[in-house]
Amino acid sequence: MYGTGIWRGMWITLRHFVNTYVDDVKWGFQRHVPPEAFPVRQGLQGRGSFTVEYPEEKIAVPERFRFIPFLIVENYDHPERPGHDWCTSCGICAKVCPPQCIWIVRGTDPETGRPKPEPVDFYIDIDICMNCGLCAEFCPFDAIKMDHDYELASYDRTGNHIFDKQHLSKEFRYWQSIAPTVAEKEAEARGGWEHKDVLKARAKEAKAKD
Amino acid sequence: MGPQHPSTHGVFRMMVKLNGETIERLEPVMGYLHRNHEKIGERNTFIQNMPFTDRLDYLTSLSNNFGYAMGVEKLMSLGARYNPPTRRAEVIRVLMAELTRLVSHFWSVGFLMNDIGAFFTPMMYAVEERELVLDFFEATTGSRMMCNYLRFGGVANDLPERLRSEANLINDRVRDFSTMDYVWEMIFERLPRAVDQFDEYLTTNEIVTNRCIGVGTLTREEAIDYSAAGPVLRASGVPYDVRRAEPYSIYPELEFDVAVRYHGDVYDRYLVRLDEMRQSLRILQQVYPLLKATEGEAFFSGRGGMYSPRVPAGESYGRVENPKGELGYYVVSDGGQNPWRYHVRAPSFINLTALERMCLGHKVADVVAILGSIDIVLGEVDR
Numbered sequence: 001m002y003g004t005g006i007w008r009g010m011w012i013t014l015r016h017f018v019n020t021y022v023d024d025v026k027w028g029f030q031r032h033v034p035p036e037a038f039p040v041r042q043g044l045q046g047r048g049s050f051t052v053e054y055p056e057e058k059i060a061v062p063e064r065f066r067f068i069p070f071l072i073v074e075n076y077d078h079p080e081r082p083g084h085d086w087c088t089s090c091g092i093c094a095k096v097c098p099p100q101c102i103w104i105v106r107g108t109d110p111e112t113g114r115p116k117p118e119p120v121d122f123y124i125d126i127d128i129c130m131n132c133g134l135c136a137e138f139c140p141f142d143a144i145k146m147d148h149d150y151e152l153a154s155y156d157r158t159g160n161h162i163f164d165k166q167h168l169s170k171e172f173r174y175w176q177s178i179a180p181t182v183a184e185k186e187a188e189a190r191g192g193w194e195h196k197d198v199l200k201a202r203a204k205e206a207k208a209k210d
Numbered sequence: 211m212g213p214q215h216p217s218t219h220g221v222f223r224m225m226v227k228l229n230g231e232t233i234e235r236l237e238p239v240m241g242y243l244h245r246n247h248e249k250i251g252e253r254n255t256f257i258q259n260m261p262f263t264d265r266l267d268y269l270t271s272l273s274n275n276f277g278y279a280m281g282v283e284k285l286m287s288l289g290a291r292y293n294p295p296t297r298r299a300e301v302i303r304v305l306m307a308e309l310t311r312l313v314s315h316f317w318s319v320g321f322l323m324n325d326i327g328a329f330f331t332p333m334m335y336a337v338e339e340r341e342l343v344l345d346f347f348e349a350t351t352g353s354r355m356m357c358n359y360l361r362f363g364g365v366a367n368d369l370p371e372r373l374r375s376e377a378n379l380i381n382d383r384v385r386d387f388s389t390m391d392y393v394w395e396m397i398f399e400r401l402p403r404a405v406d407q408f409d410e411y412l413t414t415n416e417i418v419t420n421r422c423i424g425v426g427t428l429t430r431e432e433a434i435d436y437s438a439a440g441p442v443l444r445a446s447g448v449p450y451d452v453r454r455a456e457p458y459s460i461y462p463e464l465e466f467d468v469a470v471r472y473h474g475d476v477y478d479r480y481l482v483r484l485d486e487m488r489q490s491l492r493i494l495q496q497v498y499p500l501l502k503a504t505e506g507e508a509f510f511s512g513r514g515g516m517y518s519p520r521v522p523a524g525e526s527y528g529r530v531e532n533p534k535g536e537l538g539y540y541v542v543s544d545g546g547q548n549p550w551r552y553h554v555r556a557p558s559f560i561n562l563t564a565l566e567r568m569c570l571g572h573k574v575a576d577v578v579a580i581l582g583s584i585d586i587v588l589g590e591v592d593r
């Protein structure tokens with residue numbers, strides 16, 4: 001019969017409409033879903049509305065989520081070298097970065113004038129960065145990682161969007177907190193929780209003692 | 211007509227000569243989104259092009275990666291030291307490519323409805339399912355749309371054990387699912403149901419049939435002459451699918467039918483997409499046991515941390531059946547770090563050339579529906 005298709009369509013729309021309210025009743029009409037309800041609503045069992053009411057609630061991003069990179073520095077309460085960069089300014093990230101938005105200034109030793117393996121400055125133009133994650137993937141020292149903090153709005157787009165070393169640096173602890181399992185895997189590959197250099201130095205010391 | 215708002219199909223303009231309401235001539239004007247993709251590709255090293263291919267057809271970044279990875283792998287296989295992708299990698303690649311196809315077809319059917327005036331309700335139902343697939347992509351690859359996931363010789367990362375997140379910002383809500391359960395639930399329960407619902411919702415709808423049947427017809431010969439590909443070609447009665455014509459990856463092992471329809475109008479293109487979604491689900495259901503069987507195997511055959519793979523001089527053409535049609539990458543290398551020439555055969559661009567043929571004699575309102583049925587993504591058309 002002519003028109004049945006439309007009615008069937010309307011029926012589906014109605015079902016969706018009702019489902020939304022069924023969901024609301026189930027969770028007690030809370031404006032912002034209680035935390036336990038969230039994985040159900042935003043998962044494969046979700047039936048009702050899929051809306052997430054940003055900024056009152058946000059979906060936590062998974063561990064592998066990639067946003068603008070940040071540099072790992074030693075924890076500020078590290079016994080040997082607090083706040084020391086993990087980066088050795090090897091330049092691989094700058095080389096592999098597809099839009100070429102990383103600029104590294106390599107440090108020199110003031111006495112000998114020879115290059116030191118740590119960056120004096122490290123700039124990333126986050127307007128250009130395409131969040132591809134290649135820098136984090138190929139850094140041999142696990143010193144640059146992709147961040148999870150995507151709320152970057154700012155009032156000035158000329159100066160604010162070129163991040164310098166100070167802005168980029170974050171404690172190692174932070175990386176452990178945003179990506180625990182990934183950090184653990186990397187530590188396993190390195191052979192310990194510490195930076196490669198520290199681990200090497202330790203191994204050397206232990207050898208010397210023997 | 212146009213340039214239209216980017217949230218519809220992209221910035222695209224048509225020069226239309228009208229006689230009253232009837233189209234007499236139509237000329238697509240492209241290039242508003244030109245980004246110099248191919249020239250940048252020649253500056254980049256091989257691996258650096260991978261994230262750029264995401265930005266071609268931004269709805270199907272994983273299968274774009276797939277085509278490019280295949281093109282370069284073919285080239286690498288001419289050289290001395292080359293390890294083909296591992297089995298696990300191939301299985302994951304096909305899983306991702308088929309999920310991408312589902313996502314893209316959901317999107318395109320939704321947008322077709324948008325174009326014929328069912329404003330946003332059907333599309334939102336489609337996007338709901340897409341959301342869940344993208345959650346899976348995000349947890350696996352790190353990004354919802356710009357996945358940058360494939361590498362030469364495998365994939366960048368194995369599937370995670372759990373799709374979990376850590377609260378980090380204020381008001382963050384945490385989710386934690388087991389990946390395999392999530393995938394199972396998705397491909398055996400949720401997505402088939404969604405496709406059926408779509409079918410029930412739209413296929414017999416009188417408004418849809420009135421607007422779509424007999425509109426924008428492209429005959430078999432014309433489709434071949436315009437070298438159309440994908441659903442546009444298959445809706446015109448040519449059962450041509452790269453997955454069958456030149457099987458790649460693990461497709462020869464998988465059972466699926468090439469969806470084909472014979473009228474070549476907007477409605478048939480819609481039906482072909484629905485059929486393809488069903489076939490994709492069929493493939494996914496066969497891939498799932500393979501995924502289980504290869505669990506824990508290596509997902510990458512090359513050396514880790516290799517940012518400049520050695521690519522011998524030569525040329526190759528890697529092609530995949532993208533949701534929009536045949537996507538091909540022509541890569542020429544002179545043995546150096548970057549491709550010497552890099553060209554993309556973009557399916558939406560080539561399908562778009564047939565637009566005038568389909569529109570002649572129809573009304574202005576039909577042009578929008580026809581454009582929707584070709585399913586273009588301007589990121590790929592203009593490159």
Ligand code: SF4
Binds near residue numbers: 086087
């Ligand atoms: S690759 Fe790592 S260690 Fe090398 S310069 Fe970049 S951040 Fe520093």
Ligand code: SF4
Binds near residue numbers: 093131
């Ligand atoms: S994420 Fe990609 S674009 Fe951004 S700095 Fe790293 S390599 Fe460059």
